[in-house]
Amino acid sequence: MMSDGRLVGDGSWDLHVQVTDLQVERVLRVKSDLHIGGVMLRLVEELDIAIDWSDHALWWPKKNMWLTHTRSTLDQYGVGAAAELEFTPMHKTLRVQLPDLRYMEFKVDFSKKTFNAVVQLCKQLGIRYPEELSFCKPLSQDDLKHNYSEKQMKKKPTGAVKNGTPADTNSFIANKSHNSTNGSLDRSSGSHNNTLNSSGGRTPISPPGGTWKHNTSNNGIGSLNSTLDSIDGTDDLRASLVNSPARPPDDIRNKALRPKSLLEKARMNVAWLDSSLSIMEQGVREFNVLLLRFKFFSFYDLNPKYDAVRINLIYEQGKWAILNEEIDCTEEEMLMFAALQLQVTLQMNKPQPEPNMGSEDDIDRMMNDLQMSLEGSHVSSNPADIMHIPELADYLKFMKPRRFTLKGFKQYYFTCKDMCLRYYKSSENTNEEPIEKISLRGCEVTPDVNISQQRYGVKLEVPAPDGMMTDYIIRFATEDQYARWLAAMRLAAKGKSLADSSYESEVKSIQAFLAMQHPSAPQINPESLDIQPEDYMPPRYSRRIRSKGWCGAPYPEYMGVQRILEAHANVKDLPLVDAKLQYIRAWQALPDYGIALFLVKHMGHKREELLGVAFNRIMRMEPGSGDHIKTWRYNTMKAWNVNWETKHMMIQFEEDNVVFSCLTADCKVVHEFIGGYIFLSMRTKDANQNLNEELFHKLTGGWV
Known part of the structure; x- marks a missing residue:
């Protein structure tokens, strides 16, 4: 029986396929049980053109999807008589x-x-x-x-x-299968490298x-x-x-x-x-x-x-x-970055030493790492020292910020031991109970430094029993004191004590970071270089430096160039790659480094807040100031899930659950950041392992 020129009754129908390379359309007579590979084969046979079609696949524009599973049938994909497909290259x-x-x-x-x-x-x-x-x-x-x-x-x-229904990951149960619709912290899949x-x-x-x-x-x-x-x-x-x-x-x-x-x-x-x-x-x-x-x-x-x-x-x-x-970043830090950038620019015009391609350095480094991890940097040959627990103790200035108060800093005697701060009225009171004992594990440590003003401080945001954050501000008298206490606090926040082998290297890293910010006598004549401050500093810093006492200088930008060259004197001997690596390390040392921000609304709350996702933690933050309200570490997380229908995300921690909607991005982006950082934390130095793509998609996918 014929109807509008089409044969009906045998289940066949016309499939329209646009061949994008040739800008031609072909109509194939097909049945719903024909598989995708058969469709492409018949299409190529009908075109009868000697071209390599191996990189081509079927694309369904209306459904916005590729038909790449060649063994699946048209019916399984839902392709009917009204569908219009494209036969197009996959590589574009x-x-x-x-x-x-x-x-x-x-x-x-x-x-x-x-x-x-x-x-x-x-x-x-x-x-x-x-x-x-x-x-x-x-x-x-x-x-x-x-x-x-x-x-x-x-x-x-x-x-x-x-498939017609939104993927729902609102089970809040860690599922270990690959088709899991939620993330979990099951680390049984092993580590990976590539x-x-x-x-x-x-x-x-x-x-x-x-x-x-x-x-x-x-x-x-x-x-x-x-x-x-x-x-x-x-x-x-x-x-x-x-x-x-x-x-x-x-x-x-x-x-x-x-x-x-x-x-x-x-x-x-x-x-x-x-x-x-x-x-x-x-x-x-x-x-x-x-x-x-x-x-x-x-x-x-x-x-x-x-x-x-x-x-x-x-x-x-x-x-x-x-x-x-x-x-x-601060003005001193900005000048340090400008100096390192200038050194990179200057070194690009000079021959560079070849990296050592021998394997001995790698073996030595691995042996040293093993020795340090087994022994620690504080182990002494004296048997009595083995039982000694490292401790810092000194007089420091201290303040608890309070609203509507004029109270300033007071001096107390502090000790840092076993990842805890204790402070007393004086050193003579250390045998008594401390005024307060502050656990540093999981706290936020934010430097507050202004070298030109000789201010060396740290802001601590410590989790309180109710889950909120308590703020403490501590000031130090010297750079050396600041470096040693800051290193101890950073390690304690990660759950490491002063006995950890990385303590001394952390101290040296902080000292080197400060040393690069000190102005020195310029070693380069400003007239020998064409330096535009705008190329090395953000506009607000270049404008600020220009406005600070350049009167009498021959050019408005003179002060900016002079300040950059003063900072450059500290890094003038760095080779090209070392200058780049120092720039990267200094970038990583900034308090806000690597924090992806999202505006969210927590379920049951009218007030909007910022959610910060970093490589090791998640933070609730004030939208205006960025102050931390609460911090969760990934090691306390059980699962993270998305309900695609309601567009809500839930993160399940050991102590509580957090449910929110994201206002500045799709909730999938938040899900992927968390899963991605979990995935990256599982990497090891075993170079024989390949990139585990399946595990990445399991942790970040959020849907089937």
Whole structure:
């Protein structure tokens, strides 16, 4: 029987398929039990063109999904007579902005999960540990003015997810199966590591308003030019990424986001792509622009021998985070960063020592690490010292901040032992009960330092029995005293005592960080360099320095240049890679480093709060000041879950449960940050293990 030219009764129907490469449409007569592989085979036979179709797959635009399971049938995918499919390449050209703001083109698999696409791209770039990076979409300054939830309210409901019903992870039970719809802290899957091999490079493209020209000289410096050189092969690509041009085009830098508040910083996290979906499923099309950025700020095993590209890109991301004021720092710290940036720029023009490629250094380092972990740094040959528990004791200035009070600092005698602070009226009272005993385990330690004012302080935020935070402010008399007590407090917050082998190295790291902030006599004539303070400092710092007593100087920017050169005298002898590593370490030492912010509303509360997610903890924070209300460590977490229907997330801790909705991003982003940091914490130095992609998706996926 015929109806409108179609045969009915045998269950067959017409399937319309658009072949995107040829811009032609084919109509195939199919039945619902035909599998996807059979559809593609019949389509290729009907086209009868001698082309390699192996990289092609079926894409369903209306459902926004790939039909990549070739053994599944049309009926299993829900494809009916009204469906219109596309037969299109899985690898498409993607324009990628790297952390140094350069744009390049790469062939990326649009059908794979975003996480897997990033892994493949990192192989081309020569970046180890690709799990630290991800793609995010470009944002404009206008995007920082509105919450994600406000924009979603204006959109029409998108309906069901894939199979017709929203994935519900509201079970709050840690499920160990791969199809679990919630995260759990089951660590039985073991640790993982990876060393990625390399494959072919791609060609940089012209960004809006300017182009990058790759300079293939020994120093690898890039420069701006109206033409563009082609980078062919992996070696040329990686050589171009070891160092970055000192200055991007003005129009690219001017488009950089500069968040003006904590709320705007929180709104920036809306841009991250879902690692469990393909980039095609997230609205990205060929020749679109995505940003490749380090997402998880837990950098593992930074080794100059293997990570020249990775170190440079981490340095660049940190540099632009500071220049764009995504993270706060003091004026002395800003000058130190400017000095290190200047040293990097100067060293790029000079030959650098080759990294030691021998294996003896690695063996020695591993043996030393083993010895230190077994013995500790405080062990003495004297048997009596073995039983001695290390302790710090000194007079310190102390204050408990209170609202509506004029009370200042008072001096007490403090001791630090067994991860606890105790303070007394004087050293003669140590045999009595202390005025107060403060447990440092799990506390927040925030430096409060101003070298020019000789202020060396620490703010402690200590969990109280009711779960809230109690604030303490402690001041120290000297840098050495500050370094030793700060190191003890940082280790105690992590559950480590003064006997830990890392104590002395932590002290030295703090002392080195302070030493770099002291001004010294400039070793370079300012007239010999073309230094623009705006290239080395955020606008608010360069304006502030210009306004501070430059009267009588020949140029308005003289004071800024002079201050940078004074700070540069402390780092003038650092080689290129060491200067980058020092920059990264100084960035990591900032109080707000690596905290991803989200505006959330807790269930049963009307008041909005900030949620901060770091590599080892989660924090409730005041939206205006950023003060910590409460902190939870990951080692007290049992599970984290998402109810996709209500868009609520629940985090289950040992002591309580936290349920909230996220206003500045999809709750999946919060879920992924937590799962990602749990995943990264399980890495070890066993280089024989490969990247466990299945475990990553289990911990971050949040849905089947």
